[in-house]
């Protein structure tokens with residue numbers, strides 16, 4: 001069965017989830033904390049009914065080779081009314097050119113925002129930040145209170161946990177790129193609405209096209225569902241390699257995606273199992289990149 005969904009289907013899925021889920025916020029607000037109970041499959045993070053993974057798990061594929069596929073990737077649909085500009089479809093150049101492209105995207109987003117909701121709860125936009133040519137791009141759901149105040153992604157307690165995860169990988173925060181699906185804090189930190197994802201999501205697509213990381217790490221269910229265009233719940237899909245498909249006409253190969261738990265969920269559910277699963281996911285990312293985890297990080301959880 002082909003379980004890759006169209007964006008419209010994903011947005012519809014978001015819609016249904018908003019009505020079904022009991023969202024639990026973790027301490028200190030960041031991109032949405034996501035603890036919910038899926039009656040069909042047990043505890044999940046912003047879960048969805050179980051479906052097969054988009055792509056087969058490839059945990060046994062710690063290839064140091066770049067995973068970009070040489071063949072043209074299938075086209076990914078984008079929400080109607082917000083096409084990706086032709087300039088953003090072109091292959092990125094030097095780090096400086098990528099940074100300039102990201103700055104242009106950020107400015108264009110700011111010029112036209114808010115444009116997908118009339119009930120924003122934000123005071124600042126949180127576009128994203130990091131190395132414009134990063135190998136790893138972390139994607140969360142939306143800014144929380146701390147991010148809204150700072151105008152930066154992942155700066156509250158969840159941000160500190162994410163930085164801890166990054167350090168455990170032997171990297172620094174400035175070595176990676178960090179963004180959210182939504183660039184503004186939703187009112188009362190609720191889950192993203194379908195029209196918000198439709199309006200803001202394409203800007204994340206442009207960011208991915210500009211950075212063209214080797215691996216995308218999605219943090220939590222909503223980010224995973226948007227990036228992977230799937231409805232599989234995070235507890236089922238985490239730790240399995242997925243793929244991000246670029247939009248039609250993009251000079252960009254498909255990109256490997258590792259879904260894992262949101263750092264806020266790790267804080268909220270601080271168990272050895274959850275931490276171990278996150279660390280296992282991050283080790284998979286390092287293996288994909290041909291990197292060895294630092295010795296001091298051996299045995300650490302998320």
Ligand code: SF4
Pocket residue numbers: 113114115116117120125182183184185196197199200
């Ligand atoms: S969701 Fe994105 S596009 Fe919509 S108002 Fe917020 S920042 Fe702007």
